Amino acid sequence: MTYIIAEPCIGVLDRGCVDVCPVDCIYEGPDQLYIHPDECVDCGACEPECR
Numbered sequence: 001m002t003y004i005i006a007e008p009c010i011g012v013l014d015r016g017c018v019d020v021c022p023v024d025c026i027y028e029g030p031d032q033l034y035i036h037p038d039e040c041v042d043c044g045a046c047e048p049e050c051r
């Protein structure tokens with residue numbers, strides 16, 4: 001697992017990263033988004049979206 005939803009994204013439910021994820025491994029939690037570590041293929045598509 002290379003990419004995780006980190007502190008800067010807590011409280012941010014922009015969902016921009018969800019839309020670009022090719023394997024739909026980003027899930028919405030109560031206060032932030034979570035990337036499923038087993039489903040993430042480390043493509044990096046979500047990284048520039050989380051800004």
Ligand code: SF4
Pocket residue numbers: 003017020021022023024025026035039040041042043044045046047
């Ligand atoms: Fe999804 Fe790719 Fe981001 Fe992993 S790195 S969460 S597969 S967009």
